[in-house]
Amino acid sequence: MKVLYMLGFLPPYVNREIDALSAAGVDVSVVLPEKSKGNRPADFWSEISPNPASGSVEVQRVLKFKYLTSPARYLVLPLLRALRFTKALIRSLKEKEFRYFIVASDAVLRMNPSGRPDIIHAHFALDSAHVARIAAYILNVPYTVTTHATDIFVPKSVNRLRRVLSSAAAVFTISRYNIDFLVNYGLSREDMVVVRLGLNISELPEKKQPPQKNLAVCVASGLVPKKGIPVLMEAAAILNRRSAGCKLKVIGSDADGTRLKEYRNKDYEFPVEFPGALSSEETLDAVSNAELFVLPCVQAENGDRDGIPVALMEAMGMGVPCISTRISGIPELIQSGVNGVLVNPDSAEELADAIEKMLADSESASRMGLEGRKKITVSHSPEKQVHILFSTFSRILTERKQN
Structure with missing residues (x-):
């Protein structure tokens, strides 16, 4: 089976998926945007995300996304070739x-001719998925897509x-919540499959003992607004008035x-x-040194919201006690009181x-941290998720051959 990943960028969790598929014996190749001179998200991700570890995965940078916005005169030559x-x-x-069409046809013509895929797969229902379609x-092969959060919300x-x-x-998606949401777009539940983001806890640092008090x-x-930072600041002000002694570190920046x-x-x-x-590495080290991890996700004014945040999964994978909110797919990750704590979004008082409570009861927090690590180990291993992908790819190709 030859699977071509057509991607706008290559985040670590997709990288892990590709490596796990390759390790399972699938012939995987990857098509990415060509390098640009601008400060584009694709270039940012290419700097912080290595190519797939498997040496058998061919990576080609042949997607000319510049054609999506360039003046019409620059489309003449690619159109003639197409x-x-x-x-x-x-x-x-x-x-x-x-x-x-211009981007897709140009990529098809520039791809390695010996690497004609049996199926094309895209992550995020964004530009790369439209090109993949x-x-x-053009190649007369089926395609699939994994949806996440902003791309559908x-x-x-x-x-x-x-x-x-x-x-x-x-259509693959990362949560049952997303399946319920996508029904609104006229999709049948039978045509959608939940594939969680995979995480190798062996790649994470161990939780510091003792953590920073x-x-x-x-x-x-x-x-971004959906991360709920204003709610966290308000909660911290409440804790300060109570003399709770909480110290915050908020990692991240806009472009x-x-x-x-x-x-x-x-x-x-x-x-x-x-x-x-x-x-x-610095982010994971900071989280591993924390007494708790908090991500008070909310729904932004434009309807955007998180899917199941990778940062939350990583903190749980390290055994760090976690607090988040009852929104989108997060309750599928955290069972409140068992492997973490959930509060209502936008409620600074509850947060x-x-x-x-978590800072005051270290024994309960530690127990939830261990259960969180177990949840990631059991439910989010890349191998388990890739088995679902492979089974679905195989079914699609078998049905296509029979028909």
């Missing part, structure tokens, strides 16, 4: 996806999202540092540190109560 794909061109014009049509185009999902041979760490990627600067310039009556964006 005229051989007449049916795909006509379809893309009807669907108003001409620029995606057209590339699959705040799509750029609802019609385009419906199209890329309804045309897929299968009263230190609560929050990892808030991008410092240009505007939000980070705003948070740093505020006057706080309680101890809080905003170190900005740290490397993966303060949970932090205070």
Whole structure:
């Protein structure tokens, strides 16, 4: 079986998935955007995410996403080269996806001809998935897509999202909550499969013993509204008035540092540190040294929300006691009172109560930390999730052959 991953970027959890598939004997190749000179998210991820560990995984940077926004005159030559794909061109014009066709056809022509896939897979129902859909049509192979959070909660185009999902041979998603949500787009539950993000706890540092007293760490990627940082600051103020002695470290930064600067310039009556964006190693080390991890996720005004945050999974995988909120797929990860604590989103009072109680009862917190580690080990191993992927890929290809 040859599987082609068509990706806009390569985050660590997708990297682990690819390596696990390759280790299972699947012939995997990866197509990524070409390097650009701008400060693009793809370039950021390429700097912090290594290529798949398996030497058998071929990585080609042939996706020219610049065609999605470049002036029309730059599309003439790629269009002339793509005229051989007449049916795909006509379809893309009807669907108003001409620029995606240009990117897809150019990538197909530049890919290694010996690496023709049996199936194409994309992560996130974003640009790479739309390109994957057209590339699959050109190559006459099925495609699948894994949906996550922002890509389905705040799509750029609802019609385009419906199209890329309804045309897929299968839609994978990271939670049962997402399946319930995607039914609203007309998808059948039978066509969707839950595949959790995989995590190797052997790659995580061990929880420090003893941890730094009263230190609560929050990892808030991008410092975006859905991470609930204002709620956390309000909860910290409540704890300060109670003389609870909680110290906060909030790791993360937006791309240009505007939000980070705003948070740093505020006057706080309680101890809080905003170190900005740290490397993966530095972040994990900070979390492993914390007495507890807190991520008070909320639903942003535009409807965006987290799926199941990787930072939360990593903290649980290290055995650090965790506090989060009852939103989206998080209750599928944390059973409140068993392997962590959940509070209602946007409730600073509940959050303060949970932090205070966890800091005061180290024995209960430690027990929940151990149960959290067990949850990640049992439910989120890359091998277990890849088995689901492989089984679904095999079913799709078998049915295609029979039909």
